[in-house]
Amino acid sequence: MLSMLMQARDDDGIGMSDEQLRDEVMTISCRYETTANALSWTFYLLARHPEAEEKLADELGRVLEGNAPAFHHFPHLHFTQSVIKESMRLYPPVWWISREPKEDVWLDDYFLPAGCDIALSQWVMHRRPEYFTEPASFIPDRWNRKFEESLPSYVYFPFGAGPRICIGNNFAMMEAVLLLAAIMQQFHFDLDISSSVVIEPSITLRPEQGIYVVINKR
Numbered sequence: 344m345l346s347m348l349m350q351a352r353d354d355d356g357i358g359m360s361d362e363q364l365r366d367e368v369m370t371i372s373c374r375y376e377t378t379a380n381a382l383s384w385t386f387y388l389l390a391r392h393p394e395a396e397e398k399l400a401d402e403l404g405r406v407l408e409g410n411a412p413a414f415h416h417f418p419h420l421h422f423t424q425s426v427i428k429e430s431m432r433l434y435p436p437v438w439w440i441s442r443e444p445k446e447d448v449w450l451d452d453y454f455l456p457a458g459c460d461i462a463l464s465q466w467v468m469h470r471r472p473e474y475f476t477e478p479a480s481f482i483p484d485r486w487n488r489k490f491e492e493s494l495p496s497y498v499y500f501p502f503g504a505g506p507r508i509c510i511g512n513n514f515a516m517m518e519a520v521l522l523l524a525a526i527m528q529q530f531h532f533d534l535d536i537s538s539s540v541v542i543e544p545s546i547t548l549r550p551e552q553g554i555y556v557v558i559n560k561r
């Protein structure tokens with residue numbers, strides 16, 4: 344990645360300064376934390392829902408047939424994708440974003456003066472009972488085509504929305520699904536009951552002390 348960035352040239356044939364390169368590398372490396380957080384919460388949820396883990400293991404057996412997961416498997420890993428979507432619903436790695444209107448604006452009955460801070464929270468929207476039945480429950484099977492088409496825009500937005508939507512959106516989904524498949528194909532996680540899991544709502548939604556598990560080979 345760094346080599347590609349160092350070789351990149353703009354329309355005038357000019358490369359990036361050391362400072363720009365550093366900024367780009369920092370941006371990309373920090374973004375990996377979101378995918379790592381998504382996977383951590385997914386392992387936590389699967390350890391607490393053996394029936395979902397069993398269904399996942401079953402799909403991995405059928406689709407992968409013992410092979411390492413690769414890009415061409417991605418569209419066939421329906422339940423694995425649903426697990427990641429449901430995990431990011433309950434524990435959105437980016438749990439709120441902010442916006443600042445450039446000019447005064449009315450949104451229905453709400454007046455938003457130019458320059459005010461607006462917080463839009465994935466955590467809040469993803470748990471609204473009018474859109475998600477049993478909002479606090481981990482139900483990967485809710486993610487079928489009919490449900491997704493019925494969901495109003497901007498209700499589920501783990502990657503943000505609009506012109507500033509995450510540019511790593513599709514890459515992150517693929518990365519998370521294939522990593523989950525590769526790990527769960529070989530290992531089973533049990534939560535270490537001697538440690539507790541505490542949510543740390545920092546810039547990203549982290550487990551404060553990590554998530555301790557006992558790893559067993561399948």
Ligand code: HEM
Binds near residue numbers: 370501502
């Ligand atoms: C599960 C993983 C990820 C989640 C949940 C996530 C979430 C988000 C969200 C919510 C935003 C919008 C922020 C806003 O509107 O203020 C965003 C922006 C962005 N993301 Fe991601 N992201 C993920 C992975 C990645 C990856 C892997 C990359 C790069 C390789 C990436 C690169 C970016 C960049 C560059 C922006 C800024 C886009 C812009 O402002 O035009 N993200 N991400």
